[in-house]
Amino acid sequence: MSPLRELSDTALVLAVSRYRQDALAELYRRHAGAVFALARRVSGEPALAEEAVQEVFLRLWNQPDRFDPDRGSLRSFLLAQAHSRAVDAVRSESSRRRREEADHRRTAEEGYDVEHEVWDLAVAEHVKDALDRLPREERRAIELAYYRGHTYREVAVMLDQPEGTVKSRIRTGLRRLRSELSSAGIGGSE
Amino acid sequence: MTGERSHKDIEALLGAYALDAVDTDEAEAIELHLRDCPRCRSEVAEHRETASFLSHSGQPAPEGGWDRLVASLDEQPPELDMTRFAAGPRAPREGEATIITPARWRRVALAATAAAAAVALLAGVTVVRLNNRLDDVKQQVALASGIRDQALAAASDPARREIRLASTQGQPAATGVLLPDGRLYLFDDHLQPLPGDRTYQLWGVFPDKRVVSLGLLGHDPDVALFRGDPNLVALAITEERAGGVVSSTNQPTASGPVTA
Numbered sequence: 001m002s003p004l005r006e007l008s009d010t011a012l013v014l015a016v017s018r019y020r021q022d023a024l025a026e027l028y029r030r031h032a033g034a035v036f037a038l039a040r041r042v043s044g045e046p047a048l049a050e051e052a053v054q055e056v057f058l059r060l061w062n063q064p065d066r067f068d069p070d071r072g073s074l075r076s077f078l079l080a081q082a083h084s085r086a087v088d089a090v091r092s093e094s095s096r097r098r099r100e101e102a103d104h105r106r107t108a109e110e111g112y113d114v115e116h117e118v119w120d121l122a123v124a125e126h127v128k129d130a131l132d133r134l135p136r137e138e139r140r141a142i143e144l145a146y147y148r149g150h151t152y153r154e155v156a157v158m159l160d161q162p163e164g165t166v167k168s169r170i171r172t173g174l175r176r177l178r179s180e181l182s183s184a185g186i187g188g189s190e
Numbered sequence: 191m192t193g194e195r196s197h198k199d200i201e202a203l204l205g206a207y208a209l210d211a212v213d214t215d216e217a218e219a220i221e222l223h224l225r226d227c228p229r230c231r232s233e234v235a236e237h238r239e240t241a242s243f244l245s246h247s248g249q250p251a252p253e254g255g256w257d258r259l260v261a262s263l264d265e266q267p268p269e270l271d272m273t274r275f276a277a278g279p280r281a282p283r284e285g286e287a288t289i290i291t292p293a294r295w296r297r298v299a300l301a302a303t304a305a306a307a308a309v310a311l312l313a314g315v316t317v318v319r320l321n322n323r324l325d326d327v328k329q330q331v332a333l334a335s336g337i338r339d340q341a342l343a344a345a346s347d348p349a350r351r352e353i354r355l356a357s358t359q360g361q362p363a364a365t366g367v368l369l370p371d372g373r374l375y376l377f378d379d380h381l382q383p384l385p386g387d388r389t390y391q392l393w394g395v396f397p398d399k400r401v402v403s404l405g406l407l408g409h410d411p412d413v414a415l416f417r418g419d420p421n422l423v424a425l426a427i428t429e430e431r432a433g434g435v436v437s438s439t440n441q442p443t444a445s446g447p448v449t450a
Contacts, residue, residue, distance in 0.1 A: 018371070021263065025256065030380050034253035041245070050252045065417070073236045076242035083241075087210040127243050129361065145211035146241055152206040153213065164202070171205030171237075178240040184242065 009074035010067075017064040024061055032057065033073055035082045042086040042149045052085045087149040130180035138165050138173030195219055204230060209239030221268060235325075297309050341375045341413055355446035363444030364427065374404070374418030378411035382441070384429060385409065390443065391434045392416060395424040422448050 004012065004026040015023035032053050040049035056078050059066070067172050091119060137159075144155045152170060156163040200223045206212050207220050224231050225270050346352060354367035354378070366376035381390060390407035396419070404416045404425075408431070426445035428438045 018340075018373070021260065024263075026260075028251065028256055028259065032255060034245055036252050036255075038245040050255060053252060054259055054262070058262060060264055071231075072239045073242065076235075076239045079242045079245055080238045084210050105334055117440065131244075137249070142209070142244075145206060145209045146244060149213060151213055152203075152211045155211070167202050167206055169201065170209065170211065172450050174237045176242050177243075178236060181240065181243060 010069045013060070013064050013066065013067050013074065016061060027060065027074070028057055031078050034075065037080050038079055039082045039086040042083060043090045045090075048086065049091050052082045052089075055085060056081045083146070090149050125182060126184040126186055130177050130184065133180060134173055134176060135169075137158055137161075138169045138176065141169040142177075143174045145170055193225075195221075200227075200230065201233075203235050204431070211242055226384050239355065243431055248354050261403055262385060280295070289333075290352075308413055331369065341377070342391045344373065352449045353425060353446065354449070355444040358441070366425075368422060368448050371418055372417060374413050374416040374422075376407070376411075376416060378407055378414065380393045381407070381411055381427070383410040387432050389430055389432050389434060391428050391430045393426045393428065394418055394422045395426065396421055397423050401426075402433065403436075424448060 006023060007015070007023075007026070009027065009030070012023045012027050016027065034057055036049050036053050037054035040046050043049060043052075051120065052078045059081065060078070067074060067129060072076070134142075140159065141152075141155055144150050144158065150158070155161075155165055156166040202221055203212055203216060203220055207217065212220065224234065245258070273322050292373055303344055347367070347369060350367040353364075353368060353374070355364040355366075357363050361380070363380050364378045366372045366374060376392065378390070384390065386409055389409050390411055392404040392407060393401050393412075394404045395401050404418055405414075407427070424445065424447045426442040428439065428440045428442050430440065
């Protein structure tokens, strides 16, 4: 059997479905950091982010058949779950008010940019370029929705824009990003 | 229900939905729509894939996280969820098994077939892409990579039970193995390819004569992995229209026992 590090994510998920803990360990090694970082960024709470990591990998262990390689990469599958979890957790009345106040301040100050954390070397520059090339309003809408866990309606209020406009900018922005990343050779599964 | 929102309305929300940026009632409406709309499902998957690049990789995992995770893993493999086998007749969704009318099966002769050598089992094992969305999702995972190795390992697993399916004339049709955890590998060497609008469907029979659909083999099957059950006593294969059926009115193309 190949050393685990050489197996694809999909092969490892299959091994997980046969109760191979070492396969889960390798998937954890590959993806837990990214899951944690996203959950922490969205929720602003490291303890909650740690819980999200636990939940996501426990779910992978118990229900590996939920992952469909036709739908996308394992990374995006895990991140989508973590993101949803983080958003649910913070979408409470008081925490929302706190975050909206913080975001209003940042919006007013303009020029807030993507957080500078450690990026994967192979991808980071391209992603940064693609984001920089996005029309500013598309980028702001996506960042407020994705990184701050706001609904598009809340973003519309915060940016003082029609809801339809925000919806459309998020959708168009994501498409544009995908196209930019794809021409940089990024975006295929695994 | 879906009349409240047009397809265009749903489409407009797909970007926000993929970023978890919609209200609960909107999410519910979208999820309902996604069940029947592959195009929108595909768009959501693309947006989520794009979003995954917006986050960060190369980060270390939280301290002690792995140890905590290991501590909470079950020691015993979880029980196979049998509740879905008890569902009444309705259109099958992805990954669901269904029950077909037991009366149909009284005419089935579950004939034993000649034993096939282990070498013959493994001949011609190749990966094939099943072409139908009704299939058990786990098959999709298996087929993407590694199924050859897994199938080889399964075929020499000492705890396996052998499967031999033959036509009503006694011609060998398919062989396979059933593992104690319910995984079922089927090698469909002898099944003739069907036209593209047809598929082979696999059915499992329980000791109480209940029959359930285990999934589809596609129109040109070779090797496949199914989520079976250690209690299965026999299997059968029918030819159906692409997409499979909730209940079959066809005589099996092949059938056979799961040996003890």
